[in-house]
Amino acid sequence: MNQSTPIESSYQVVPIGKVISPFKQKFTVPRQPRLLSLAKGYIELFKPFDDLHALSSLADFSHIWVLFWFHLNPENKSASFEQYKWQPMVRPPRLGGKEKVGVFASRSPFRPNPIGMSVYKLDGIEKNSKGIKIHINGIDVVDGTPVIDIKPYIPFSDSVTDAKGGFAQDIPVMPFNVIFSDKALAELYHLAKNQGHSESYAKEVEQFILQVLSQDARPSYHQNKMNVDMSKKQYGVDLLEYNIKWLLDENQVIITDVSLTKNR
Structure with missing residues (x-):
């Protein structure tokens, strides 16, 4: 062997x-x-x-x-295993990005393979x-x-009914309440209709956007700025064929604008 x-x-x-x-x-x-x-x-x-x-x-x-x-x-472009920069200890977001655990006790993407x-x-x-x-x-x-x-x-x-989940035993709590501005919601339904989509499709997209943004869809380097006031800062993201802009007002996300992505 x-x-x-x-x-x-x-x-x-x-x-x-x-x-x-x-x-x-x-x-x-x-x-x-x-x-x-x-x-x-x-x-x-x-x-x-x-x-x-x-x-x-x-x-x-x-x-x-x-x-x-x-x-x-970024390291996946390395020529060989010896050059690949994996990390033996990582900081899981579930622990607030502060505590370290072994990479094999996590689902971090930065693994030996x-x-x-x-x-x-x-x-x-x-x-x-x-x-x-x-x-x-x-x-x-x-x-x-x-x-x-x-x-x-x-x-x-x-499925193991009595399994232990370590630091990730419970379903994470979605931190933010999310609302559409009247303008943004009207834009979404108008764009969907112009693309030939049904109203039920637009409604599902509306609910999907609410789900995504409720989990804190900011880049991690903004999420980790605990002592910096990031309120009222404009954010943007592409979801499906739409570009969504929003701002964070305390613990509430307000969607301000919806448009088609530029690569369409």
Whole structure:
């Protein structure tokens, strides 16, 4: 049996597809899967993996495990494992970014092998002229994230009712109340209508935006400025095909403007 260490051996990982996600920037992504019920998207399979035979019987499962690559880590461009800058101790946001834990006791993206895993609700499998889409719900990755494997979620073995969650035992509390200004809400519905979307679609987008911004969608370096008054500062983010602008007034987020993203 080969006892080689990872540094002495290498293993090839080939992306089988990518996630098409409503989150266009890292700082808006939920920190765990299934926290936002309206975070919907799909996995687009690459050739030669876009084969319905490979997905046979997958639709019988309600949820799937998705393994993915943290491709936006700056260090991922390193030429070799020896040059990759992983961190043995990290500061989980759940602990306020102040306390350190071991990287293997966290889900930090800065790992020896930057592999993530999440369980998503499987909403359906679609085959069309452009390929195969695996529709998923509860997404917690940025748009374009490479997928390296898909596995079915098996309740009797994957769900442990008496499991301990360490520092992340409880569901996180959403810190902010979020409201639309009258102007911003009218803009959203007007844009959706002009794009040919239904009013029900616009309503779901409205609720999705409220979900995202309630979790504190500011960049982390702003979230950590505890002693600096960041109130009334204008923020912006791209979600789906819309650019959302808002300001933070004490513990309330006020959405002030909605427009189409510039790359459309």
